[in-house]
Amino acid sequence: MAHPPIAPDTKDWTWVLDRPCPECGFDAGSVEHEEIADMVRIDAERWATVLARPTAAARPHRDAWSPLEYACHVRDVHRVFAERLEAMLADHDPQFANWDQNAAAEEDDYASQDPATVAAELLEAARAVAATYAAVQGEQWQRPGRRSNGSVFTVETLGRYHLHDDVHHLWDVNG
Numbered sequence: 001m002a003h004p005p006i007a008p009d010t011k012d013w014t015w016v017l018d019r020p021c022p023e024c025g026f027d028a029g030s031v032e033h034e035e036i037a038d039m040v041r042i043d044a045e046r047w048a049t050v051l052a053r054p055t056a057a058a059r060p061h062r063d064a065w066s067p068l069e070y071a072c073h074v075r076d077v078h079r080v081f082a083e084r085l086e087a088m089l090a091d092h093d094p095q096f097a098n099w100d101q102n103a104a105a106e107e108d109d110y111a112s113q114d115p116a117t118v119a120a121e122l123l124e125a126a127r128a129v130a131a132t133y134a135a136v137q138g139e140q141w142q143r144p145g146r147r148s149n150g151s152v153f154t155v156e157t158l159g160r161y162h163l164h165d166d167v168h169h170l171w172d173v174n175g
Helices: 013-017 033-051 067-090 101-107 115-135 138-142 155-174
Strands: 144-146 152-154
Touching: 013 155, 033 067, 033 115, 033 155, 067 101, 067 115, 067 144, 067 155, 138 155, 152 155
Parallel strands: none
Antiparallel strands: 144 152
């Protein structure tokens, strides 16, 4: 049975690049770009443990995603950021297509997906984007890209922003 939709998160989280997140404690400024690939891989493995819980599909309350739904979101974040990263490495200052994470959750019915399948897909997506981060060299870390709202990223800040999303959602499901 599908869960009712939750209120969309419409906040602009780019401020996490300038100061630590008061909720999850992640400090993007403390991450060296050489660490991004390994951190993405490590966090992906933590999601497998979360998804192995018998309660992975249960929402903690009506207004919050279940660990399964968060894991589906993180899987898709890895896929979206892989596309953005590849565009930044291939093109000068690409503008990223909009991605409505709430629409994706409803359209793909995150709540009804199989936790074991999601764990494997999340790990695969994380490994793929981590491999791309690991291959970035020298000045490539400063290549620009933009969201449709005008937020400007470099490959390095995109990686740090990406990591916050993953770390924060692990915090969401682990308390």
